[in-house]
Amino acid sequence: MTIPIALTIAGTDPSGGAGIQADLKTFHELRVFGTSAITAVVSQNTCGVRSFVDIDPALIEDQLQAVFEDVPPNAVKTGMLSIVPAIEITAKILKQHGVSRYVMDPVMVAKSGHSLLSKEAVQSLITMLLPLTYVTTPNIPEAEIMSNMRISSLDDMKKAARYLVDDCGAFACLLKGGHMSDENAVDVLYSEGGFETFSSPRIATKHTHGTGCTLSAAITAELAKGKSVQSSVETAKAYISAAIEDSLQIGHGNGPTNHWAFNDRLSNRA
Numbered sequence: 001m002t003i004p005i006a007l008t009i010a011g012t013d014p015s016g017g018a019g020i021q022a023d024l025k026t027f028h029e030l031r032v033f034g035t036s037a038i039t040a041v042v043s044q045n046t047c048g049v050r051s052f053v054d055i056d057p058a059l060i061e062d063q064l065q066a067v068f069e070d071v072p073p074n075a076v077k078t079g080m081l082s083i084v085p086a087i088e089i090t091a092k093i094l095k096q097h098g099v100s101r102y103v104m105d106p107v108m109v110a111k112s113g114h115s116l117l118s119k120e121a122v123q124s125l126i127t128m129l130l131p132l133t134y135v136t137t138p139n140i141p142e143a144e145i146m147s148n149m150r151i152s153s154l155d156d157m158k159k160a161a162r163y164l165v166d167d168c169g170a171f172a173c174l175l176k177g178g179h180m181s182d183e184n185a186v187d188v189l190y191s192e193g194g195f196e197t198f199s200s201p202r203i204a205t206k207h208t209h210g211t212g213c214t215l216s217a218a219i220t221a222e223l224a225k226g227k228s229v230q231s232s233v234e235t236a237k238a239y240i241s242a243a244i245e246d247s248l249q250i251g252h253g254n255g256p257t258n259h260w261a262f263n264d265r266l267s268n269r270a
């Protein structure tokens, strides 16, 4: 039996809702062997980010080489990269190992408002990593910064997604609509010259900590199994929708999503 392996390169969340912790839970639930390289140790919980320390770039590189030499991943995702050297090293390793199934979640600011990416690093994300990206998953504020466009409608989302692919070199862009206020949460996928939308009822809850991390990890897990971009996004959208619908009232702030919900629904259907 071939075991699909996914790698997440990201920061931590000791309270378990976002970052590396959310990614590994998602890989596990989708039956993919999860590996990780830590870029920053972040002190945060459901109430917000308190502080973080960037990991020495040489140690990020060493973690990545340790994974690639021993348990080479079928797909890779990045979350919080925070500083330019972390981006440079990631780009170098992705190229060195010929990684094609790479998902870039351009993490910039946590929901609590704390910046997780330095200002200088935004441009490096665009010039060094977007051209290597198979699927990028910006939310609306991230897509506005990356495309330098104002996004307030579905048409604007389409324009920005097209720009990140046609002008910046990603293979596909899933622009997430979680920050809009429509009745449905609509995400727009642009790839190979075509658009597809993925819609789910907007759930009235404040417990959405880690939704972006979880969605991009689910896409990565499905890509690691060899699924197409469209199929991976479809499964990931079902995973995050169930996880938000059954989200957990843990902690005093924005609680985490529920990683059991997707498989619970599948087993109830069986």
Ligand SMILES: Nc1ncnc2c1ncn2[C@@H]1O[C@H](COP(=O)(O)OP(=O)(O)O)[C@@H](O)[C@H]1O
Residues within 6 Å of the ligand: 138, 139, 140, 176, 177, 178, 179, 185, 186, 187, 200, 201, 202, 203, 204, 205, 208, 210, 211, 212, 213, 215, 237, 240, 241, 244
């Ligand atoms: N209240 C909600 N109800 C249903 N789906 C949501 C809700 N909020 C976000 N989503 C979905 O969760 C995923 C993450 O979206 P978003 O919140 O935009 O990302 P981020 O966490 O990076 O800010 C997307 O698929 C989005 O459509």
Ligand SMILES: Cc1ncc(COP(=O)(O)OP(=O)(O)O)c(N)n1
Residues within 6 Å of the ligand: 010, 011, 012, 013, 018, 019, 020, 042, 044, 079, 080, 107, 109, 110, 111, 112, 116, 208, 209, 210, 211, 212, 213, 214
């Ligand atoms: C270490 C780390 N990485 C990313 C995030 C942002 O996660 P996201 O899924 O966008 O969820 P919120 O934090 O915005 O709720 C993070 N918080 N920590």
